[in-house]
Amino acid sequence: MHTVVIGGGIIGLTTAYQLASEGETVTLVDARATGLGAAEVNAGWVVPADSLPLPGPGAVVSAMKWMTRRDSPLYIKPSIKPSFLTFMLGMFRASNAKDQRAGFAAHLALMGDSISAFDDYRADGIDFELQHNGLLMAFHDDAHMHLHLGYADLTGRFGIAPVKLLGDDVRVHEPLLRDEVRGGLFFPKELHLDPRAFGASLHARLVDMGVEIVENAPVDGVQTAGGRVVSVSSGTRTFPGDSFLLAAGAWTGPVSKLFGADLPIRPGKGYSVEMPPYGLKGATNLYDAKVAVTPFADRLRLAGTMEFGGLDENINRVRVDAILRAPLSYLRDWEPPAPADVEPRAGMRPVAPDGLPVMGRLPRLSNAYVAGGHGMYGVTLAPATARAMTALIRTGKIDPVLLPFSPARFRGGR
Numbered sequence: 118m119h120t121v122v123i124g125g126g127i128i129g130l131t132t133a134y135q136l137a138s139e140g141e142t143v144t145l146v147d148a149r150a151t152g153l154g155a156a157e158v159n160a161g162w163v164v165p166a167d168s169l170p171l172p173g174p175g176a177v178v179s180a181m182k183w184m185t186r187r188d189s190p191l192y193i194k195p196s197i198k199p200s201f202l203t204f205m206l207g208m209f210r211a212s213n214a215k216d217q218r219a220g221f222a223a224h225l226a227l228m229g230d231s232i233s234a235f236d237d238y239r240a241d242g243i244d245f246e247l248q249h250n251g252l253l254m255a256f257h258d259d260a261h262m263h264l265h266l267g268y269a270d271l272t273g274r275f276g277i278a279p280v281k282l283l284g285d286d287v288r289v290h291e292p293l294l295r296d297e298v299r300g301g302l303f304f305p306k307e308l309h310l311d312p313r314a315f316g317a318s319l320h321a322r323l324v325d326m327g328v329e330i331v332e333n334a335p336v337d338g339v340q341t342a343g344g345r346v347v348s349v350s351s352g353t354r355t356f357p358g359d360s361f362l363l364a365a366g367a368w369t370g371p372v373s374k375l376f377g378a379d380l381p382i383r384p385g386k387g388y389s390v391e392m393p394p395y396g397l398k399g400a401t402n403l404y405d406a407k408v409a410v411t412p413f414a415d416r417l418r419l420a421g422t423m424e425f426g427g428l429d430e431n432i433n434r435v436r437v438d439a440i441l442r443a444p445l446s447y448l449r450d451w452e453p454p455a456p457a458d459v460e461p462r463a464g465m466r467p468v469a470p471d472g473l474p475v476m477g478r479l480p481r482l483s484n485a486y487v488a489g490g491h492g493m494y495g496v497t498l499a500p501a502t503a504r505a506m507t508a509l510i511r512t513g514k515i516d517p518v519l520l521p522f523s524p525a526r527f528r529g530g531r
């Protein structure tokens with residue numbers, strides 16, 4: 118069977134890899150080069166234990182508060198477009214403890230033991246930095262820590278419960294933390310990887326495996342016959358296949374219209390910046406500031422902000438500067454680099470109103486599928502997504518772990 122994958126970000130690359138590993142013929146088509154944007158600039162965290170959906174209790178109040186600050190970690194560009202208003206209403210409805218817990222449990226069930234896939238990728242010659250030194254959440258605010266501890270039953274059930282570090286215990290664990298940090302949660306089983314190297318090496322491995330990769334070919338047409346897609350096209354170029362997977366990240370919403378759907382996936386822009394190494398023991402979540410700190414062997418990466426605006430990767434320097442300053446109240450001797458010394462990069466997270474991925478068969482087409490909307494957790498969820506979508510495409514049978522993510526939960530996916 119020949120599958121055409123539309124989008125060479127994390128989800129498209131890993132699913133193409135899984136399909137090819139299981140003996141399928143694959144063509145992967147990307148609008149530009151593979152592995153750019155969110156796939157490249159993300160923090161590189163593989164963090165099932167941190168995969169709470171974005172909408173949650175208090176999210177609406179925080180959003181309103183933050184909207185008044187130019188340097189806040191969350192920004193929503195107001196619009197009166199019906200699609201925007203419907204999206205925000207959906208997010209508002211999902212901002213409650215019950216839905217957030219159900220979404221978190223659905224993420225964990227989807228992931229299962231897939232975290233080991235990253236070691237398997239490396240064992241198969243995909244060469245990228247992968248660190249097994251856990252994730253530390255550092256808190257200024259006890260309430261935030263207790264909120265997260267409320268999920269310890271769930272994380273415990275999946276074997277990834279945290280170690281609680283109160284007061285100075287957190288500094289015993291990570292001596293670089295300042296005294297203002299009141300506590301932390303350490304999740305020993307979480308990983309982090311170098312996203313740029315991961316994308317580039319996965320691309321190279323796909324080429325070795327015989328996957329056809331077509332770059333600079335934005336899909337702008339879908340040809341159907343008898344309730345099936347027969348090909349997709351980009352300008353004058355046509356890509357025929359037996360099945361089609363839409364994995365276009367933040368662009369999935371508009372591209373889904375070519376397939377006769379209208380999925381409510383919007384871009385949630387974030388930034389990352391790199392600088393010389395700082396000496397942290399492992400990935401650290403500056404929880405209250407919403408900034409991710411990732412120590413690689415040869416550099417440090419800071420990532421943050423969620424901006425709901427247009428489909429663009431423009432850089433807002435005020436928010437980037439806020440990311441650079443965030444560690445001042447968490448890390449000892451932190452000196453923010455001069456803005457001129459860093460080269461910020463932007464990427465767009467694909468976000469659905471309920472903060473959950475959108476995965477399954479597209480409506481009214483027997484051989485077209487979607488895997489998008491992974492929001493803040495595309496790296497974390499990628500291997501599990503790749504496995505479940507490959508099984509669906511190959512057998513037509515839907516794994517029950519995919520059910521909470523069905524496109525049919527939205528009007529434009531039915």
Ligand SMILES: Cc1cc2nc3c(=O)[nH]c(=O)nc-3n(C[C@H](O)[C@H](O)[C@H](O)COP(=O)(O)OP(=O)(O)OC[C@H]3O[C@@H](n4cnc5c(N)ncnc54)[C@H](O)[C@@H]3O)c2cc1C
Nearest residue numbers: 124126127128148159160161162336366387494495496497
């Ligand atoms: C600052 C930041 C930090 C993050 N940190 C983490 C983290 O630590 N851990 C984690 O798990 N996740 C993280 N994420 C989220 C993660 O990066 C995303 O969830 C993930 O990249 C989504 O993968 P994707 O393949 O769906 O989309 P993308 O990676 O964006 O890929 C989509 C691809 O589709 C292509 N495309 C678009 N339109 C078309 C078209 N018409 N035709 C063909 N191709 C098309 C694009 O060119 C692109 O290559 C972070 C994101 C950001 C922005």
